[in-house]
Amino acid sequence: MTKELKVGIIGTGVMGQDHARNFAAGIQGARLVSVADVNTKAAKELADSVGAEHVFASGEEMIDSGLVDAVIIAAPDRFHAPLTLRALDKGLPVLCEKPLAPTAEEAAAVVKKERELGEELVTVGFMRRFDPGYLALRERLDSGADGALLMSHSIHRNVEAHPDGTSEDTVTNSGIHEIDIIPWLAGSPITRVEWKGGRPSTLITKRQDPQLLLMEDANGALHTVEVQVQAQYGYDVRCELVCETASVELPRVPSLVEQNPLMVSKDLAAINSYPADWRPRFAAAYRAELSAWVAAAAQKKLPEGAASAEDALRSTIVANALVESMHNDGATVEVPSVDEVLA
Numbered sequence: 001m002t003k004e005l006k007v008g009i010i011g012t013g014v015m016g017q018d019h020a021r022n023f024a025a026g027i028q029g030a031r032l033v034s035v036a037d038v039n040t041k042a043a044k045e046l047a048d049s050v051g052a053e054h055v056f057a058s059g060e061e062m063i064d065s066g067l068v069d070a071v072i073i074a075a076p077d078r079f080h081a082p083l084t085l086r087a088l089d090k091g092l093p094v095l096c097e098k099p100l101a102p103t104a105e106e107a108a109a110v111v112k113k114e115r116e117l118g119e120e121l122v123t124v125g126f127m128r129r130f131d132p133g134y135l136a137l138r139e140r141l142d143s144g145a146d147g148a149l150l151m152s153h154s155i156h157r158n159v160e161a162h163p164d165g166t167s168e169d170t171v172t173n174s175g176i177h178e179i180d181i182i183p184w185l186a187g188s189p190i191t192r193v194e195w196k197g198g199r200p201s202t203l204i205t206k207r208q209d210p211q212l213l214l215m216e217d218a219n220g221a222l223h224t225v226e227v228q229v230q231a232q233y234g235y236d237v238r239c240e241l242v243c244e245t246a247s248v249e250l251p252r253v254p255s256l257v258e259q260n261p262l263m264v265s266k267d268l269a270a271i272n273s274y275p276a277d278w279r280p281r282f283a284a285a286y287r288a289e290l291s292a293w294v295a296a297a298a299q300k301k302l303p304e305g306a307a308s309a310e311d312a313l314r315s316t317i318v319a320n321a322l323v324e325s326m327h328n329d330g331a332t333v334e335v336p337s338v339d340e341v342l343a
């Protein structure tokens with residue numbers, strides 16, 4: 001009989017709770033045994049609600065405890081790389097929420113360490129790679145039925161922004177999903193970017209909202225991404241691939257995924273209902289990602305189809321180039337390669 005993987009979750013925010021709920025619903029081959037958070041009351045409450053026996057006041061204590069076989073890092077973004085490095089020191093497989101780090105420098109340190117160890121210990125939670133909608137888009141593109149990909153247009157809207165977030169976070173925390181998934185779809189890395197602000201919403205003063213991210217891949221295909229983090233009306237993620245003979249897009253009603261928006265066409269109008277955030281929209285992707293990670297972590301392998309530390313470094317390099325454009329009046333910025341950053 002194979003041993004059950006004892007998993008610990010670090011961070012009790014939205015994603016820590018969501019992963020814990022998935023464990024409570026049952027993930028084959030693994031058990032959630034431990035929860036860590038500086039807010040020990042929240043950690044205890046979450047641990048009790050899912051039957052996890054150990055509570056720690058910090059991720060470091062959990063990693064060093066010897067009580068977990070693998071960890072999920074769902075702490076705030078700035079702690080992702082330091083905690084991942086700590087887990088690597090102990091040889092523990094990690095599922096780190098995206099981004100691996102807000103800066104390419106920190107993400108590169110993780111890639112270097114993992115390479116030194118010579119094991120596939122880091123999986124980064126770019127869960128869209130497990131979403132039936134994005135998987136179908138990629139399969140269609142790869143089939144060649146619609147000719148070459150010429151352009152893509154993505155929209156990423158959140159109901160409400162995180163109260164402490166900055167304009168840079170819109171790129172490194174939200175837009176990072178498209179920065180990961182577009183080259184994954186196109187099969188071509190992003191080589192050049194531009195960032196545009198434009199007319200700001202008066203509903204949010206702490207950051208520029210919305211933002212337009214313009215990206216060009218190595219084949220010359222252009223990709224537009226609009227990110228609006230204070231969109232109010234609903235959580236809305238769209239993606240259209242403009243090919244030579246067709247336009248292929250995620251359904252506005254992704255009926256492939258449970259609990260997704262329902263589009264009612266009636267009385268000469270189409271009415272959508274939207275989820276309030278990404279958890280219901282990507283519920284199937286999060287479950288598939290977790291199951292794949294549990295199965296692969298036991299062998300110290302990257303799950304098939306998941307984002308590696310190097311993939312995550314690549315997306316952070318692009319995000320940093322966009323932030324550089326943001327700080328330079330929207331100037332075009334050439335994106336360095338992973339090898340150039342690691343050199």
Ligand code: ISE
Binds near residue numbers: 174
């Ligand atoms: C959040 O952290 C996520 O990962 C969501 O998927 C994304 O839509 C949201 O913009 C992020 O803040």
